Amino acid sequence: MGGHHEYHVALEDKLSAFFHRPKDSSIIYTTGYTANSSTLLAMLKAEDCAIVDMAVHASVYEGLYETNIKKFPHNSLIHLERALIDAQSKFLTRLVVIDGVYSQDGDLARMNEIYDLTKKYGAFLMVDDAHGIGVLGETGRGAIELFNLLDKVDLISGTLSKAFGHIGGFVIAKPEVANYLKFQSRQQVFSSTSTPAAAGLLVAIDLIDEEPEWRAKLADNVAYYKKGLLDMKLDIGNTASPIIPIKVGDAHKTGDVARLLLQAGVYTNAIVYPGVSRKDARIRTSLMATHTREHLDIVLNAFEYVNQKVRIAKTDS
Ligand SMILES: Cc1ncc(COP(=O)(O)O)c(C=O)c1O
Structure with a gap:
């Protein structure tokens, strides 16, 4: 409601540019946990459905209380496809939610195949790349870069508390979706924002490019x-x-x-x-x-x- 200062705007602009997206494609949160939970709570309602890999981070599940859930066994394409087919006629918006790097096994999503299936059945894809961003990919843009999907994934969520060494989270989406979240993400609107220390992130993000x-x-x-x-x-x-x-x-x-x-x-x-x-x-x-x-x-x-x-x-x- 207030307290969105110049350095918050600068941070959002930097994150949009970091992911090669247009200006206004990002929204910052106070943690990666809220980036996931609050975004999902704002996006998915009773007429929608989240189709989630069973191994996604706890913060994803936290965001699914107001919608329908279909879980598929970790990285199982057969089960994902079955869930997509089943959900297609029943729910308005179907959002597949996966992690880029899974936090307990350190393994990667079968992201290319999952992306193709998601699009085949008219669904959207959200990737939480908390552990990949800053670490994986030719230029450190994460597992999504590794799989060549930087410009394709509908929602990218990440944390500022791992490779960037601070605290906070963010979501990258189409500008109209990011803007919707700025008004509808309750945990963002009704909670305090990050302190001026977040300005240090402007430098941390540059270091990913400057010090490969x-x-x-x-x-x-x-x-x-x-x-x-x-x-x-x-x-x-x-x-x-x-x-x-x-x-x-x-x-x-x-x-x-x-x-x-x-x-x-x-x-x-x-x-x-x-x-x-x-x-x-x-x-x-x-x-x-x-x-x-x-x-x-x-x-x-x-x-x-x-x-x-x-x-x-x-x-x-
Ligand atoms: C995959 C994944 N997503 C999200 C989070 C939450 O991030 P944060 O610690 O910034 O709340 C974590 C854990 O820290 C994580 O492992």
Whole structure:
């Protein structure tokens, strides 16, 4: 209602330009969580339907209380197509919602196939690329750039709290949709906006273009670390990003592994139900461009030590 200052406008303009969209194609939120939840609450009502990959971030589900939901198993094109066909005659607007990079497995959406199916059945596509933007793609525009869909995805949502190193979120859409959200997104209209510290983001966004060496260093770190884990026969699933899970399975054992790693000086996330399904507990690790080889060797040695104490490597059988 008030408090939308020059630096907020400048930030929205910069985000529109960053994604090569026309001016007025973006709206900022105070978190990535609200970017998803508030946008979806404003867009989808009783006559509409969200068709969501089951592994999307919690903030997406938070935005679906006023609409109909069809969930499809993670990345399953057959189930997505079935849901699109079923929803076509029943609902006015069908919005497929996926993540670019999935936050627990670090794997990518089958975005090209999902985009094609979405359009085949007259639906819209929203991609939450919180983990991809600033990290993946030739110029750091995210998983969406990697799949050549930068100018095609209907709604892009992202966070300013990961690669950009601050706090906040945003949505990129057609200018008329972004404008609609500025009036209809309740969590944006009736909540305080970000502080002047957000002006620092204007510089952070430029750094993605000006210092591509950080992305290259991160990719090197990921390759080195993944090789180390795979040499130990640890199960890292289908990760294609700097989020690298080490799958353990049992929740109690995962807790033990996290404790042993911490004793060895390595902090990780133990991810158990409901973050993932009950038998799929894992240690989640996330790499940074500022990690050195020495840091990565400490972590790999810690996994070696833990694997001797509590076997977590896959057996050959
Ligand atoms: C995929 C995904 N989307 C959205 C968010 C929420 O972003 P924020 O932390 O800025 O609220 C997260 C987590 O932090 C996330 O992993």
